[in-house]
Amino acid sequence: MSIDRAAEQQSSGAVEQESGKKIKLSKLRRFILLGIIILFLFQFLKIKVLVGGLTGSLAVWFVNLIDVFAYLENLVASKDFSTVALIAVLPVIGIYLIFGRAFCGWVCPMDFLVEMVDKIRSNRQWAIGNWAKKISPKIGYGIAGVLLVVSALVNIPFFTNYISHLTNFFRMLTGGVFLVLDLPVEPSVLVFSTGGIFILLFLEYLFPRLWCRVLCPLGKIYGLFNKISLLKLKFMEGKCHQCIQCEQLCYMNVKIARHIEKPGLRDANCIYCGRCVEACQTRGKLIKMKFGGRK
Protein backbone atom coordinates (compact mmCIF):
# COMPACT_ATOMS: atom_id res chain seq x y z
CA MET A 1 0.00 0.00 0.00
CA SER A 2 1.40 3.36 -0.93
CA ILE A 3 2.04 5.99 1.70
CA ASP A 4 -0.38 8.58 0.45
CA ARG A 5 -3.17 6.06 0.36
CA ALA A 6 -2.42 5.03 3.92
CA ALA A 7 -2.42 8.68 4.94
CA GLU A 8 -5.68 9.21 3.21
CA GLN A 9 -7.08 6.22 4.98
CA GLN A 10 -5.96 7.59 8.35
CA SER A 11 -7.36 11.03 7.71
CA SER A 12 -10.64 9.71 6.45
CA GLY A 13 -10.88 7.52 9.49
CA ALA A 14 -10.21 10.52 11.72
CA VAL A 15 -12.54 12.88 9.97
CA GLU A 16 -15.45 10.59 9.48
CA GLN A 17 -15.37 8.49 12.58
CA GLU A 18 -18.56 6.87 11.61
CA SER A 19 -20.64 5.45 14.38
CA GLY A 20 -22.16 2.00 14.44
CA LYS A 21 -20.87 -1.19 15.85
CA LYS A 22 -18.23 -3.10 14.02
CA ILE A 23 -19.60 -6.15 12.32
CA LYS A 24 -17.79 -9.27 13.48
CA LEU A 25 -18.58 -11.46 10.55
CA SER A 26 -15.31 -13.39 10.71
CA LYS A 27 -16.07 -14.49 14.26
CA LEU A 28 -19.61 -15.49 13.36
CA ARG A 29 -18.18 -17.42 10.46
CA ARG A 30 -15.88 -19.43 12.71
CA PHE A 31 -18.71 -20.08 15.16
CA ILE A 32 -20.84 -21.52 12.40
CA LEU A 33 -17.99 -23.72 11.17
CA LEU A 34 -17.29 -24.87 14.72
CA GLY A 35 -20.98 -25.53 15.26
CA ILE A 36 -21.24 -27.69 12.16
CA ILE A 37 -18.10 -29.66 13.03
CA ILE A 38 -19.48 -30.22 16.54
CA LEU A 39 -22.78 -31.40 15.06
CA PHE A 40 -20.78 -33.86 12.97
CA LEU A 41 -18.91 -34.98 16.08
CA PHE A 42 -22.21 -35.98 17.68
CA GLN A 43 -22.24 -39.01 15.39
CA PHE A 44 -19.40 -40.49 17.41
CA LEU A 45 -21.57 -40.22 20.51
CA LYS A 46 -24.17 -42.24 18.59
CA ILE A 47 -26.53 -39.30 18.11
CA LYS A 48 -27.85 -38.89 14.58
CA VAL A 49 -27.89 -35.12 14.14
CA LEU A 50 -25.51 -34.91 11.23
CA VAL A 51 -24.04 -38.18 10.04
CA GLY A 52 -21.42 -38.70 7.39
CA GLY A 53 -19.37 -35.88 5.98
CA LEU A 54 -19.84 -32.78 3.91
CA THR A 55 -19.66 -34.80 0.69
CA GLY A 56 -22.73 -36.75 1.59
CA SER A 57 -24.57 -36.73 4.84
CA LEU A 58 -27.70 -37.51 6.72
CA ALA A 59 -29.16 -34.49 8.46
CA VAL A 60 -31.68 -34.54 11.31
CA TRP A 61 -32.54 -38.24 11.15
CA PHE A 62 -34.11 -38.34 7.71
CA VAL A 63 -32.81 -35.80 5.17
CA ASN A 64 -30.16 -37.16 2.82
CA LEU A 65 -27.75 -34.61 1.45
CA ILE A 66 -25.18 -35.03 -1.30
CA ASP A 67 -22.70 -32.55 -2.64
CA VAL A 68 -23.52 -31.24 -6.12
CA PHE A 69 -20.19 -32.12 -7.72
CA ALA A 70 -20.26 -35.54 -6.08
CA TYR A 71 -23.72 -36.00 -7.56
CA LEU A 72 -22.47 -35.08 -11.02
CA GLU A 73 -19.55 -37.47 -10.69
CA ASN A 74 -21.85 -40.19 -9.43
CA LEU A 75 -24.09 -39.58 -12.42
CA VAL A 76 -21.37 -39.69 -15.09
CA ALA A 77 -19.49 -42.57 -13.48
CA SER A 78 -22.49 -44.85 -13.12
CA LYS A 79 -24.26 -43.57 -16.26
CA ASP A 80 -27.41 -44.41 -14.42
CA PHE A 81 -30.03 -42.09 -13.06
CA SER A 82 -30.94 -42.71 -9.47
CA THR A 83 -33.91 -41.13 -7.73
CA VAL A 84 -32.30 -41.49 -4.31
CA ALA A 85 -29.36 -39.33 -5.32
CA LEU A 86 -31.62 -36.79 -7.00
CA ILE A 87 -33.74 -36.47 -3.84
CA ALA A 88 -30.53 -36.02 -1.88
CA VAL A 89 -29.15 -33.32 -4.15
CA LEU A 90 -32.30 -31.18 -4.34
CA PRO A 91 -32.12 -29.74 -0.80
CA VAL A 92 -28.47 -28.89 -1.38
CA ILE A 93 -29.33 -27.05 -4.59
CA GLY A 94 -32.02 -25.24 -2.61
CA ILE A 95 -29.46 -24.18 -0.03
CA TYR A 96 -27.14 -22.87 -2.72
CA LEU A 97 -29.95 -21.00 -4.45
CA ILE A 98 -30.32 -19.07 -1.21
CA PHE A 99 -26.73 -18.72 -0.03
CA GLY A 100 -24.69 -18.97 -3.20
CA ARG A 101 -21.09 -19.84 -2.65
CA ALA A 102 -21.30 -19.03 1.08
CA PHE A 103 -20.46 -22.69 1.69
CA CYS A 104 -16.80 -22.02 0.90
CA GLY A 105 -16.47 -19.23 3.41
CA TRP A 106 -18.75 -20.43 6.15
CA VAL A 107 -18.89 -24.21 6.21
CA CYS A 108 -15.87 -25.64 4.41
CA PRO A 109 -13.34 -26.79 7.05
CA MET A 110 -10.56 -26.23 4.53
CA ASP A 111 -11.23 -22.50 4.69
CA PHE A 112 -10.28 -22.48 8.35
CA LEU A 113 -7.16 -24.63 7.88
CA VAL A 114 -6.08 -22.51 4.95
CA GLU A 115 -6.52 -19.36 7.01
CA MET A 116 -4.28 -20.88 9.69
CA VAL A 117 -1.60 -21.50 7.07
CA ASP A 118 -2.04 -17.92 5.87
CA LYS A 119 -1.39 -16.71 9.39
CA ILE A 120 1.70 -18.87 9.76
CA ARG A 121 3.03 -17.58 6.49
CA SER A 122 2.72 -14.06 7.96
CA ASN A 123 2.68 -11.96 4.82
CA ARG A 124 5.79 -13.47 3.39
CA GLN A 125 5.16 -14.60 -0.11
CA TRP A 126 7.10 -16.58 -2.56
CA ALA A 127 7.65 -15.05 -5.95
CA ILE A 128 5.98 -18.10 -7.40
CA GLY A 129 2.98 -17.35 -5.21
CA ASN A 130 2.56 -13.96 -6.81
CA TRP A 131 2.71 -15.59 -10.18
CA ALA A 132 -0.05 -17.95 -9.13
CA LYS A 133 -2.27 -15.01 -8.26
CA LYS A 134 -2.46 -14.14 -11.93
CA ILE A 135 -3.91 -17.52 -12.91
CA SER A 136 -7.41 -17.01 -14.12
CA PRO A 137 -10.04 -18.78 -12.02
CA LYS A 138 -11.80 -19.72 -15.23
CA ILE A 139 -9.27 -22.54 -15.71
CA GLY A 140 -11.13 -24.20 -12.85
CA TYR A 141 -14.13 -24.89 -15.05
CA GLY A 142 -11.84 -26.74 -17.43
CA ILE A 143 -10.41 -28.76 -14.54
CA ALA A 144 -13.89 -29.61 -13.30
CA GLY A 145 -14.81 -30.73 -16.81
CA VAL A 146 -11.67 -32.87 -17.11
CA LEU A 147 -12.42 -34.49 -13.74
CA LEU A 148 -15.93 -35.34 -14.88
CA VAL A 149 -14.56 -36.87 -18.08
CA VAL A 150 -12.03 -38.90 -16.07
CA SER A 151 -14.83 -40.10 -13.80
CA ALA A 152 -16.86 -41.16 -16.80
CA LEU A 153 -13.90 -43.01 -18.33
CA VAL A 154 -12.76 -44.94 -15.26
CA ASN A 155 -16.29 -45.44 -13.88
CA ILE A 156 -15.22 -44.15 -10.48
CA PRO A 157 -16.24 -40.83 -8.90
CA PHE A 158 -12.59 -39.87 -9.17
CA PHE A 159 -12.27 -36.49 -7.48
CA THR A 160 -14.66 -37.22 -4.65
CA ASN A 161 -13.00 -40.53 -3.83
CA TYR A 162 -9.35 -39.67 -4.01
CA ILE A 163 -8.70 -35.93 -3.97
CA SER A 164 -11.63 -34.08 -2.43
CA HIS A 165 -10.62 -32.21 0.72
CA LEU A 166 -14.11 -32.70 2.15
CA THR A 167 -13.98 -36.48 1.81
CA ASN A 168 -10.42 -36.59 3.10
CA PHE A 169 -11.17 -34.31 6.03
CA PHE A 170 -14.09 -36.37 7.24
CA ARG A 171 -12.34 -39.66 6.54
CA MET A 172 -9.50 -38.32 8.65
CA LEU A 173 -11.89 -37.36 11.43
CA THR A 174 -13.76 -40.66 11.39
CA GLY A 175 -10.56 -42.66 11.03
CA GLY A 176 -8.90 -40.87 13.92
CA VAL A 177 -11.86 -41.31 16.24
CA PHE A 178 -12.29 -44.97 15.26
CA LEU A 179 -8.61 -45.60 15.84
CA VAL A 180 -8.89 -44.17 19.34
CA LEU A 181 -12.10 -46.10 20.04
CA ASP A 182 -10.48 -49.34 18.81
CA LEU A 183 -12.96 -49.92 15.99
CA PRO A 184 -12.25 -51.36 12.53
CA VAL A 185 -10.36 -48.83 10.46
CA GLU A 186 -7.69 -49.24 7.83
CA PRO A 187 -4.69 -47.19 8.90
CA SER A 188 -3.78 -46.59 5.27
CA VAL A 189 -7.06 -44.69 4.78
CA LEU A 190 -6.15 -42.46 7.68
CA VAL A 191 -2.62 -41.91 6.37
CA PHE A 192 -3.87 -41.20 2.85
CA SER A 193 -6.50 -38.72 4.00
CA THR A 194 -4.20 -36.89 6.38
CA GLY A 195 -1.56 -36.79 3.68
CA GLY A 196 -4.06 -35.39 1.20
CA ILE A 197 -5.01 -32.58 3.56
CA PHE A 198 -1.35 -31.83 4.32
CA ILE A 199 -0.49 -31.69 0.63
CA LEU A 200 -3.26 -29.15 0.10
CA LEU A 201 -2.00 -27.12 3.06
CA PHE A 202 1.52 -27.19 1.67
CA LEU A 203 0.12 -26.06 -1.67
CA GLU A 204 -1.53 -23.23 0.19
CA TYR A 205 1.80 -22.34 1.80
CA LEU A 206 3.36 -21.95 -1.62
CA PHE A 207 0.42 -20.53 -3.56
CA PRO A 208 -2.05 -18.59 -1.43
CA ARG A 209 -5.64 -19.63 -2.12
CA LEU A 210 -4.77 -21.26 -5.41
CA TRP A 211 -6.83 -24.28 -4.41
CA CYS A 212 -9.94 -22.33 -3.46
CA ARG A 213 -9.72 -19.85 -6.28
CA VAL A 214 -8.75 -21.98 -9.24
CA LEU A 215 -8.48 -25.69 -8.64
CA CYS A 216 -11.34 -26.82 -6.40
CA PRO A 217 -14.19 -28.00 -8.65
CA LEU A 218 -16.69 -27.94 -5.80
CA GLY A 219 -16.20 -24.21 -5.43
CA LYS A 220 -16.55 -23.74 -9.16
CA ILE A 221 -19.95 -25.40 -9.17
CA TYR A 222 -21.09 -23.38 -6.16
CA GLY A 223 -19.80 -20.27 -7.91
CA LEU A 224 -22.34 -20.82 -10.66
CA PHE A 225 -25.07 -20.49 -8.05
CA ASN A 226 -23.66 -17.10 -7.09
CA LYS A 227 -25.17 -15.63 -10.23
CA ILE A 228 -28.72 -16.39 -9.16
CA SER A 229 -28.52 -16.75 -5.39
CA LEU A 230 -30.63 -14.71 -3.02
CA LEU A 231 -27.62 -13.74 -0.94
CA LYS A 232 -25.40 -11.14 -2.51
CA LEU A 233 -23.06 -8.32 -1.75
CA LYS A 234 -24.96 -5.09 -1.99
CA PHE A 235 -23.56 -1.62 -2.29
CA MET A 236 -25.48 1.10 -0.58
CA GLU A 237 -25.42 4.69 -1.59
CA GLY A 238 -22.60 6.50 0.07
CA LYS A 239 -19.15 7.84 -0.38
CA CYS A 240 -16.39 5.36 -1.04
CA HIS A 241 -13.04 6.46 0.35
CA GLN A 242 -11.22 4.50 -2.34
CA CYS A 243 -8.96 2.90 0.27
CA ILE A 244 -9.16 -0.42 -1.62
CA GLN A 245 -8.93 -2.23 1.71
CA CYS A 246 -11.71 -4.52 0.58
CA GLU A 247 -9.77 -5.66 -2.45
CA GLN A 248 -6.57 -5.99 -0.48
CA LEU A 249 -8.17 -8.29 2.03
CA CYS A 250 -10.25 -10.34 -0.36
CA TYR A 251 -9.06 -13.95 -0.41
CA MET A 252 -10.45 -14.62 -3.78
CA ASN A 253 -9.12 -11.59 -5.66
CA VAL A 254 -12.57 -10.23 -6.41
CA LYS A 255 -12.34 -6.70 -7.79
CA ILE A 256 -14.81 -5.21 -5.36
CA ALA A 257 -14.01 -1.54 -5.78
CA ARG A 258 -14.92 -1.72 -9.44
CA HIS A 259 -18.44 -2.77 -8.55
CA ILE A 260 -19.12 -0.05 -6.06
CA GLU A 261 -20.97 2.16 -8.49
CA LYS A 262 -23.24 -0.75 -9.32
CA PRO A 263 -25.95 -1.95 -6.96
CA GLY A 264 -24.69 -5.47 -6.39
CA LEU A 265 -21.89 -7.90 -6.88
CA ARG A 266 -22.39 -11.26 -8.46
CA ASP A 267 -18.90 -12.59 -8.92
CA ALA A 268 -18.52 -16.35 -9.17
CA ASN A 269 -15.47 -16.15 -6.94
CA CYS A 270 -17.08 -14.39 -3.99
CA ILE A 271 -17.35 -16.71 -0.99
CA TYR A 272 -19.27 -14.24 1.19
CA CYS A 273 -16.65 -14.36 3.89
CA GLY A 274 -17.45 -10.78 4.80
CA ARG A 275 -13.89 -9.56 5.07
CA CYS A 276 -14.66 -6.66 2.74
CA VAL A 277 -17.66 -5.70 4.85
CA GLU A 278 -15.49 -5.65 7.94
CA ALA A 279 -12.64 -3.88 6.27
CA CYS A 280 -14.69 -1.11 4.77
CA GLN A 281 -13.94 2.31 6.26
CA THR A 282 -17.62 3.10 6.34
CA ARG A 283 -18.13 0.36 8.93
CA GLY A 284 -20.42 -1.71 6.86
CA LYS A 285 -22.54 1.10 5.56
CA LEU A 286 -21.35 0.90 2.00
CA ILE A 287 -21.00 -2.83 1.51
CA LYS A 288 -23.58 -5.15 2.94
CA MET A 289 -24.45 -8.79 2.62
CA LYS A 290 -28.13 -8.91 1.89
CA PHE A 291 -30.76 -11.37 0.89
CA GLY A 292 -33.03 -10.73 -2.02
CA GLY A 293 -33.85 -7.35 -3.41
CA ARG A 294 -33.66 -6.16 -6.95
CA LYS A 295 -30.54 -6.69 -8.91
Next chain:
Amino acid sequence: MKLSRRDFLKVFIVAGGAVALGSSIYIIFGTTANRGKEQFLPPLPDIDIGGFIRPPGALPEKEFRAKCISCGVCVNVCHVMKYDAIAIVGLKDIKNFGTPYIKDMRDFPCGLCMECPKYCPTGALKKIEKEKVVMGMALIDFSLCFGWNGDVCLSCSKACPLGAYVFDFYHSEWGNQPNINEKCVGCGLCVKYCPLGGSAVKVVTKWKYENIKTSRIDEMNRLLTMSTEDRYNIVYGKNLPEIMARGRIVEREYR
Protein backbone atom coordinates in the same frame (compact mmCIF):
# COMPACT_ATOMS: atom_id res chain seq x y z
CA MET B 1 0.35 -15.97 16.40
CA LYS B 2 3.21 -15.18 14.13
CA LEU B 3 5.75 -17.77 13.21
CA SER B 4 8.79 -17.43 11.06
CA ARG B 5 9.23 -19.62 8.07
CA ARG B 6 11.81 -21.68 9.90
CA ASP B 7 9.39 -22.30 12.76
CA PHE B 8 6.72 -23.28 10.33
CA LEU B 9 9.02 -25.76 8.66
CA LYS B 10 9.86 -27.18 12.08
CA VAL B 11 6.17 -27.63 12.86
CA PHE B 12 5.65 -29.17 9.44
CA ILE B 13 8.51 -31.62 9.89
CA VAL B 14 7.36 -32.57 13.39
CA ALA B 15 3.81 -33.14 12.17
CA GLY B 16 5.02 -35.16 9.20
CA GLY B 17 7.30 -37.17 11.48
CA ALA B 18 4.42 -37.89 13.84
CA VAL B 19 2.30 -39.16 10.96
CA ALA B 20 5.16 -41.32 9.65
CA LEU B 21 5.87 -42.71 13.12
CA GLY B 22 2.22 -43.45 13.78
CA SER B 23 1.76 -45.19 10.47
CA SER B 24 4.92 -47.27 10.89
CA ILE B 25 3.77 -48.36 14.35
CA TYR B 26 0.55 -49.59 12.80
CA ILE B 27 2.35 -51.33 9.98
CA ILE B 28 4.53 -53.14 12.51
CA PHE B 29 1.96 -53.98 15.14
CA GLY B 30 -1.01 -54.46 12.87
CA THR B 31 -4.37 -52.82 13.25
CA THR B 32 -6.16 -52.38 16.53
CA ALA B 33 -9.08 -54.49 15.33
CA ASN B 34 -7.01 -57.66 15.72
CA ARG B 35 -6.81 -57.69 19.44
CA GLY B 36 -5.06 -60.67 20.81
CA LYS B 37 -7.91 -63.09 21.08
CA GLU B 38 -7.97 -63.66 17.33
CA GLN B 39 -4.45 -64.97 17.05
CA PHE B 40 -5.65 -68.12 15.28
CA LEU B 41 -5.77 -68.77 11.59
CA PRO B 42 -9.20 -68.00 10.14
CA PRO B 43 -11.36 -71.06 9.40
CA LEU B 44 -11.10 -72.62 5.93
CA PRO B 45 -7.67 -71.06 5.35
CA ASP B 46 -7.43 -72.39 1.79
CA ILE B 47 -10.60 -70.60 0.65
CA ASP B 48 -10.15 -66.85 0.20
CA ILE B 49 -13.03 -64.45 0.62
CA GLY B 50 -13.06 -63.61 -3.08
CA GLY B 51 -13.40 -59.84 -3.01
CA PHE B 52 -15.06 -57.58 -0.51
CA ILE B 53 -18.09 -58.29 1.61
CA ARG B 54 -20.15 -55.17 0.94
CA PRO B 55 -22.72 -53.68 3.28
CA PRO B 56 -26.28 -55.03 2.89
CA GLY B 57 -28.21 -53.90 -0.15
CA ALA B 58 -25.12 -53.15 -2.23
CA LEU B 59 -25.53 -53.11 -5.99
CA PRO B 60 -23.42 -55.50 -8.09
CA GLU B 61 -19.75 -54.74 -7.62
CA LYS B 62 -19.17 -52.66 -10.76
CA GLU B 63 -22.23 -50.44 -10.37
CA PHE B 64 -21.52 -50.12 -6.67
CA ARG B 65 -18.01 -48.85 -7.39
CA ALA B 66 -19.31 -46.33 -9.88
CA LYS B 67 -21.90 -44.97 -7.48
CA CYS B 68 -20.11 -44.88 -4.15
CA ILE B 69 -18.69 -41.44 -3.42
CA SER B 70 -16.97 -42.47 -0.19
CA CYS B 71 -18.95 -40.06 1.94
CA GLY B 72 -18.87 -42.30 4.99
CA VAL B 73 -22.58 -42.16 5.85
CA CYS B 74 -22.84 -45.95 6.03
CA VAL B 75 -19.75 -46.21 8.22
CA ASN B 76 -21.07 -43.68 10.67
CA VAL B 77 -24.65 -44.92 10.61
CA CYS B 78 -23.27 -48.37 11.45
CA HIS B 79 -21.38 -46.78 14.33
CA VAL B 80 -24.51 -45.00 15.53
CA MET B 81 -26.37 -48.33 15.46
CA LYS B 82 -23.54 -49.76 17.60
CA TYR B 83 -22.53 -52.48 15.15
CA ASP B 84 -19.32 -50.85 13.86
CA ALA B 85 -19.13 -53.46 11.13
CA ILE B 86 -18.30 -51.24 8.17
CA ALA B 87 -14.78 -50.07 7.47
CA ILE B 88 -13.27 -48.36 4.45
CA VAL B 89 -11.05 -50.16 1.94
CA GLY B 90 -7.46 -48.99 2.24
CA LEU B 91 -4.69 -48.51 -0.25
CA LYS B 92 -4.14 -52.23 -0.76
CA ASP B 93 -6.79 -52.12 -3.46
CA ILE B 94 -6.40 -48.75 -5.10
CA LYS B 95 -9.38 -49.23 -7.39
CA ASN B 96 -11.75 -49.86 -4.53
CA PHE B 97 -10.12 -47.31 -2.25
CA GLY B 98 -12.60 -45.46 -0.10
CA THR B 99 -15.51 -47.85 -0.52
CA PRO B 100 -17.16 -49.52 2.47
CA TYR B 101 -16.78 -53.18 3.31
CA ILE B 102 -17.25 -55.43 6.32
CA LYS B 103 -13.75 -55.75 7.66
CA ASP B 104 -13.66 -58.53 10.22
CA MET B 105 -16.82 -60.39 11.05
CA ARG B 106 -15.13 -62.18 13.90
CA ASP B 107 -15.22 -58.95 15.87
CA PHE B 108 -17.79 -56.76 14.17
CA PRO B 109 -20.46 -58.57 12.15
CA CYS B 110 -23.33 -56.87 10.36
CA GLY B 111 -26.53 -56.92 12.40
CA LEU B 112 -28.84 -56.59 9.37
CA CYS B 113 -30.51 -53.53 10.90
CA MET B 114 -30.84 -52.23 7.31
CA GLU B 115 -30.14 -48.66 8.31
CA CYS B 116 -27.23 -48.02 5.94
CA PRO B 117 -29.20 -48.66 2.71
CA LYS B 118 -31.93 -46.44 4.09
CA TYR B 119 -29.56 -43.53 4.44
CA CYS B 120 -27.11 -44.03 1.56
CA PRO B 121 -27.42 -40.73 -0.32
CA THR B 122 -26.08 -42.06 -3.64
CA GLY B 123 -28.21 -45.11 -4.22
CA ALA B 124 -25.15 -47.39 -4.14
CA LEU B 125 -26.89 -49.29 -1.34
CA LYS B 126 -30.43 -50.13 -2.28
CA LYS B 127 -33.28 -50.45 0.16
CA ILE B 128 -34.35 -54.09 0.20
CA GLU B 129 -35.74 -56.59 2.65
CA LYS B 130 -33.48 -58.42 5.04
CA GLU B 131 -34.09 -61.78 3.43
CA LYS B 132 -33.05 -60.58 -0.03
CA VAL B 133 -29.67 -59.21 1.02
CA VAL B 134 -26.74 -60.69 -0.89
CA MET B 135 -23.66 -59.90 1.14
CA GLY B 136 -22.04 -63.29 0.98
CA MET B 137 -22.39 -66.86 2.11
CA ALA B 138 -21.34 -68.32 5.44
CA LEU B 139 -19.41 -71.59 5.29
CA ILE B 140 -18.85 -73.85 8.26
CA ASP B 141 -15.43 -75.40 8.64
CA PHE B 142 -16.37 -79.04 9.23
CA SER B 143 -13.04 -79.81 10.83
CA LEU B 144 -13.44 -77.11 13.47
CA CYS B 145 -17.17 -77.00 14.17
CA PHE B 146 -18.20 -78.52 17.52
CA GLY B 147 -21.36 -79.93 16.01
CA TRP B 148 -19.48 -81.86 13.37
CA ASN B 149 -17.08 -83.27 15.92
CA GLY B 150 -19.22 -84.99 18.51
CA ASP B 151 -20.91 -82.13 20.33
CA VAL B 152 -24.18 -80.23 20.27
CA CYS B 153 -23.56 -76.50 20.05
CA LEU B 154 -25.94 -74.71 17.64
CA SER B 155 -24.60 -71.27 18.60
CA CYS B 156 -24.60 -70.24 14.95
CA SER B 157 -28.27 -71.01 14.44
CA LYS B 158 -29.16 -69.20 17.64
CA ALA B 159 -27.27 -66.12 16.51
CA CYS B 160 -28.76 -66.06 13.01
CA PRO B 161 -31.04 -63.04 12.54
CA LEU B 162 -33.01 -64.85 9.84
CA GLY B 163 -33.93 -67.74 12.09
CA ALA B 164 -33.44 -71.42 11.57
CA TYR B 165 -34.67 -71.61 7.97
CA VAL B 166 -31.15 -70.78 6.87
CA PHE B 167 -29.90 -73.92 8.60
CA ASP B 168 -30.14 -77.60 7.74
CA PHE B 169 -29.52 -79.93 10.64
CA TYR B 170 -28.28 -83.49 10.45
CA HIS B 171 -28.44 -85.85 13.38
CA SER B 172 -26.10 -88.72 13.93
CA GLU B 173 -24.09 -90.29 16.68
CA TRP B 174 -21.57 -87.54 16.00
CA GLY B 175 -23.83 -84.84 17.39
CA ASN B 176 -26.14 -82.34 15.83
CA GLN B 177 -24.50 -81.12 12.67
CA PRO B 178 -25.53 -77.76 11.24
CA ASN B 179 -25.09 -76.73 7.65
CA ILE B 180 -25.85 -73.32 6.25
CA ASN B 181 -27.91 -73.41 3.08
CA GLU B 182 -28.14 -70.94 0.20
CA LYS B 183 -30.71 -68.73 1.86
CA CYS B 184 -27.85 -67.32 3.92
CA VAL B 185 -27.32 -63.59 3.29
CA GLY B 186 -23.84 -63.41 4.77
CA CYS B 187 -24.31 -61.03 7.67
CA GLY B 188 -21.73 -62.84 9.75
CA LEU B 189 -23.43 -62.89 13.13
CA CYS B 190 -22.77 -66.64 13.28
CA VAL B 191 -19.09 -65.91 12.69
CA LYS B 192 -18.97 -63.74 15.75
CA TYR B 193 -21.03 -65.96 18.03
CA CYS B 194 -19.24 -69.20 17.19
CA PRO B 195 -17.71 -70.08 20.55
CA LEU B 196 -14.57 -71.54 19.02
CA GLY B 197 -11.48 -69.40 19.36
CA GLY B 198 -10.94 -67.81 15.96
CA SER B 199 -14.41 -68.94 14.84
CA ALA B 200 -15.36 -71.97 12.75
CA VAL B 201 -17.49 -70.03 10.25
CA LYS B 202 -16.26 -67.93 7.37
CA VAL B 203 -18.19 -65.66 5.05
CA VAL B 204 -17.19 -65.63 1.38
CA THR B 205 -18.74 -63.72 -1.49
CA LYS B 206 -21.56 -65.32 -3.44
CA TRP B 207 -19.60 -65.74 -6.68
CA LYS B 208 -16.79 -67.42 -4.77
CA TYR B 209 -19.37 -69.78 -3.31
CA GLU B 210 -20.67 -70.60 -6.78
CA ASN B 211 -17.15 -71.70 -7.72
CA ILE B 212 -16.68 -74.03 -4.76
CA LYS B 213 -20.28 -75.13 -4.35
CA THR B 214 -19.97 -78.69 -5.74
CA SER B 215 -16.84 -79.51 -3.78
CA ARG B 216 -18.45 -78.25 -0.57
CA ILE B 217 -21.56 -80.36 -1.04
CA ASP B 218 -19.45 -83.41 -1.93
CA GLU B 219 -17.40 -83.01 1.20
CA MET B 220 -20.46 -82.67 3.40
CA ASN B 221 -22.02 -85.82 1.92
CA ARG B 222 -18.74 -87.67 2.34
CA LEU B 223 -18.64 -86.78 6.05
CA LEU B 224 -22.29 -87.69 6.58
CA THR B 225 -22.03 -91.10 4.94
CA MET B 226 -18.66 -92.01 6.41
CA SER B 227 -18.34 -95.13 8.52
CA THR B 228 -18.07 -94.68 12.29
CA GLU B 229 -14.55 -95.99 12.44
CA ASP B 230 -13.17 -93.63 9.79
CA ARG B 231 -14.97 -90.73 11.39
CA TYR B 232 -13.57 -91.65 14.79
CA ASN B 233 -10.05 -91.47 13.42
CA ILE B 234 -10.62 -88.10 11.83
CA VAL B 235 -12.30 -86.54 14.86
CA TYR B 236 -10.00 -87.86 17.56
CA GLY B 237 -6.86 -87.99 15.49
CA LYS B 238 -6.88 -84.61 13.83
CA ASN B 239 -9.84 -82.37 14.54
CA LEU B 240 -10.18 -82.43 18.30
CA PRO B 241 -6.56 -81.54 19.10
CA GLU B 242 -6.90 -78.50 16.88
CA ILE B 243 -10.21 -77.53 18.46
CA MET B 244 -8.75 -77.94 21.93
CA ALA B 245 -5.78 -75.78 20.95
CA ARG B 246 -8.11 -73.01 19.90
CA GLY B 247 -10.23 -73.17 23.00
CA ARG B 248 -13.66 -71.77 23.65
CA ILE B 249 -14.62 -68.17 24.02
CA VAL B 250 -17.58 -68.47 26.30
CA GLU B 251 -18.44 -64.80 26.65
CA ARG B 252 -19.14 -64.73 22.95
CA GLU B 253 -21.66 -67.51 23.03
CA TYR B 254 -23.83 -66.10 25.75
CA ARG B 255 -23.67 -62.37 25.06
